[in-house]
Amino acid sequence: MAGMMRQVVLAAYARGNPRPSDFRIEQVPIPEAGEREILLKTLWLALDPLIRFSIDEKLLSGATHMQLGEVMFGPTVSEVVASNHPDYAVGDFVEGRTGWREYAIVAPDRSDYRGPPRKLDPGLAPVSTALGALGGPGQTAHEGIVTVGRVKPGETVVISAAAGAVGSIAGQIAKVLGARAVGIAGGPDKCRALRDLGFDAAVDYKAADFADQFKAALPDGADVYLDNVGGDVTLAVLPLLNRGARMPMCGYIAYYGVGMEGPGPDHLPGFYRHIMAKGLEIKGFAGIFAGQKGLDDIAGWMKQGKIRFPEAVVEGLEAAPEAFASVFSGNAHVGKLLVRVADKA
Amino acid sequence: MAGMMRQVVLAAYARGNPRPSDFRIEQVPIPEAGEREILLKTLWLALDPLIRFSIDEKLLSGATHMQLGEVMFGPTVSEVVASNHPDYAVGDFVEGRTGWREYAIVAPDRSDYRGPPRKLDPGLAPVSTALGALGGPGQTAHEGIVTVGRVKPGETVVISAAAGAVGSIAGQIAKVLGARAVGIAGGPDKCRALRDLGFDAAVDYKAADFADQFKAALPDGADVYLDNVGGDVTLAVLPLLNRGARMPMCGYIAYYGVGMEGPGPDHLPGFYRHIMAKGLEIKGFAGIFAGQKGLDDIAGWMKQGKIRFPEAVVEGLEAAPEAFASVFSGNAHVGKLLVRVADKA
Numbered sequence: 281m282a283g284m285m286r287q288v289v290l291a292a293y294a295r296g297n298p299r300p301s302d303f304r305i306e307q308v309p310i311p312e313a314g315e316r317e318i319l320l321k322t323l324w325l326a327l328d329p330l331i332r333f334s335i336d337e338k339l340l341s342g343a344t345h346m347q348l349g350e351v352m353f354g355p356t357v358s359e360v361v362a363s364n365h366p367d368y369a370v371g372d373f374v375e376g377r378t379g380w381r382e383y384a385i386v387a388p389d390r391s392d393y394r395g396p397p398r399k400l401d402p403g404l405a406p407v408s409t410a411l412g413a414l415g416g417p418g419q420t421a422h423e424g425i426v427t428v429g430r431v432k433p434g435e436t437v438v439i440s441a442a443a444g445a446v447g448s449i450a451g452q453i454a455k456v457l458g459a460r461a462v463g464i465a466g467g468p469d470k471c472r473a474l475r476d477l478g479f480d481a482a483v484d485y486k487a488a489d490f491a492d493q494f495k496a497a498l499p500d501g502a503d504v505y506l507d508n509v510g511g512d513v514t515l516a517v518l519p520l521l522n523r524g525a526r527m528p529m530c531g532y533i534a535y536y537g538v539g540m541e542g543p544g545p546d547h548l549p550g551f552y553r554h555i556m557a558k559g560l561e562i563k564g565f566a567g568i569f570a571g572q573k574g575l576d577d578i579a580g581w582m583k584q585g586k587i588r589f590p591e592a593v594v595e596g597l598e599a600a601p602e603a604f605a606s607v608f609s610g611n612a613h614v615g616k617l618l619v620r621v622a623d624k625a
Numbered sequence: 626m627a628g629m630m631r632q633v634v635l636a637a638y639a640r641g642n643p644r645p646s647d648f649r650i651e652q653v654p655i656p657e658a659g660e661r662e663i664l665l666k667t668l669w670l671a672l673d674p675l676i677r678f679s680i681d682e683k684l685l686s687g688a689t690h691m692q693l694g695e696v697m698f699g700p701t702v703s704e705v706v707a708s709n710h711p712d713y714a715v716g717d718f719v720e721g722r723t724g725w726r727e728y729a730i731v732a733p734d735r736s737d738y739r740g741p742p743r744k745l746d747p748g749l750a751p752v753s754t755a756l757g758a759l760g761g762p763g764q765t766a767h768e769g770i771v772t773v774g775r776v777k778p779g780e781t782v783v784i785s786a787a788a789g790a791v792g793s794i795a796g797q798i799a800k801v802l803g804a805r806a807v808g809i810a811g812g813p814d815k816c817r818a819l820r821d822l823g824f825d826a827a828v829d830y831k832a833a834d835f836a837d838q839f840k841a842a843l844p845d846g847a848d849v850y851l852d853n854v855g856g857d858v859t860l861a862v863l864p865l866l867n868r869g870a871r872m873p874m875c876g877y878i879a880y881y882g883v884g885m886e887g888p889g890p891d892h893l894p895g896f897y898r899h900i901m902a903k904g905l906e907i908k909g910f911a912g913i914f915a916g917q918k919g920l921d922d923i924a925g926w927m928k929q930g931k932i933r934f935p936e937a938v939v940e941g942l943e944a945a946p947e948a949f950a951s952v953f954s955g956n957a958h959v960g961k962l963l964v965r966v967a968d969k970a
Binding site: 510529530531532535538539540541542543544545546547548549550551552553555556557558559560561562563564565566 | 855874875876877880883884885886887888889890891892893894895896897898900901902903904905906907908909910911
């Protein structure tokens with residue numbers, strides 16, 4: 281397929297919150313599929329907050345993850361437009377990690393730790409859901425609520441970043457399990473959207489009376505806290521956790537730009553005090569390793585109308601840098617933030 | 626029983642580390658046992674670091690635990706010297722929580738959450754072990770290594786405050802389970818004592834080359850970290866924990882005097898980063914709720930010579946305030962710190 285395509289590369293390592301100027305858009309030739317390779321046309325690109333880690337100059341290990349000038353990582357849904365591999369046919373839809381570009385070559389036999397591109401059934405649900413409810417965010421929500429959180433009927437579940445892709449599904453799973461779901465989100469619009477999704481209460485952490493509202497939403501405290509945030513929000517949740525509460529941890533957006541040490545005071549002593557006084561159980565986890573079971577559960581619940589999945593769409597690859605930066609400055613979207621890169625062929 | 630006795634009362638709420646001047650010794654008449662009460666003569670008093678919480682002016686809940694002038698709390702082993710209760714006879718030995726005094730009245734029918742005084746079999750082991758290996762510290766070590774830590778053969782277990790009552794037992798339990806035990810303690814004498822107890826390695830956190838020594842002691846990282854300390858020691862352990870490591874938490878002596886916030890920088894962002902990057906599992910627990918199973922295991926292992934239990938003894942109730950304060954300034958004792966209040970009648 282001759283012609284040119286656009287891609288987004290890393291122009292500068294991020295310091296603190298990412299800025300649109302950390303990225304650069306390039307025009308390059310569309311590549312050609314070699315032996316046992318396939319050419320994918322990107323339809324949807326997911327702007328996962330976790331990508332933030334890839335653009336630190338140093339990882340926790342001290343290694344550098346991305347080189348300047350490299351194409352940005354990111355989960356995508358694509359259409360196969362040329363195939364030299366027997367497992368993939370032109371017209372197939374796949375979910376993969378081809379990054380911020382309009383076309384990409386993949387060699388399914390030489391795939392990364394997540395395996396070859398996952399073929400999607402467009403009859404089951406819109407293919408974009410492979411980046412949300414029926415993809416990594418859905419797996420994370422299921423793992424956090426069902427497996428790590430072990431939510432039981434009648435318990436109260438608090439979810440931070442509740443209007444995000446993981447949070448919005450997690451609250452609905454908690455409801456399916458017979459628990460009470462309380463979401464924390466920024467702004468009245470997000471809170472309204474959460475109540476529309478079935479959350480029993482949604483509290484605006486930007487409101488002046490957040491502390492009072494939050495206490496009122498938790499008359500019996502909380503038994504599970506799905507933490508995707510850290511920072512001030514978590515410090516407000518800790519005093520309301522019940523004895524033996526579980527705290528599945530799947531992200532900490534408040535600290536992504538901070539590194540190992542933030543400005544004082546040191547909140548670790550208080551964190552310890554809560555863990556010990558209440559016998560808390562905290563576990564970090566990554567849903568992408570959770571397997572198919574969670575996705576099957578969610579697909580079933582979606583069919584029964586028990587789970588709805590909101591998507592916020594920005595148009596065109598060129599919008600990706602600004603939309604990604606907005607994730608870290610408390611943007612207004614609800615659900616999964618997607619870039620519609622192209623319509624299907 | 627006519628006569629006078631001594632008791633230690635709280636003279637001032639502690640700020641930071643406790644000082645001997647926070648306590649005062651009083652002379653009072655020996656009380657008399659009323660209906661269905663027993664009179665206990667204190668033989669042994671345990672100086673548990675956790676008592677530190679009782680002498681804060683405010684607990685986490687905002688409540689005040691102890692009043693000024695009240696007799697200090699504390700676990701004790703006593704002899705029954707007068708009994709008006711059918712379940713206890715003169716000459717029985719019991720473990721209870723009668724505090725820092727030479728005699729105490731107990732009403733077994735009106736006992737606290739830990740139940741009536743526990744009768745001891747002096748033929749099984751010296752009665753002082755009811756405050757250590759066969760008491761709360763033993764339960765805590767067992768719960769941390771066996772139940773919360775789920776230590777498996779071939780794993781590496783790191784233990785902070787390893788020369789303390791909990792740590793010294795915990796390391797030996799890890800060895801019984803077929804794991805490698807690495808202890809962290811302050812000073813070469815304590816480290817030598819740990820190696821004598823069978824620890825595979827013991828590292829002195831006060832040594833100038835602690836970081837290098839510690840890394841050398843963990844060529845394959847650590848799978849379980851029994852944390853009794855927090856603070857700088859834990860910050861040194863975190864980078865060496867393996868993926869999926871468990872971190873049972875039974876205390877945090879580095880923060881007991883700090884309250885909710887310590888001086889900056891804020892170490893909570895780095896703590897989150899480790900939890901997420903490695904999928905750590907952290908759980909606060911209190912061994913005293915762990916039941917009899919752990920004590921039976923330990924008693925069996927002691928009989929087989931697989932677990933030895935060091936005790937450090939100071940003489941006389943009047944020595945308690947200074948000995949207790951020394952716990953927080955890194956004193957040199959190994960094992961359980963006990964006050965011998967009296968010999969048996």
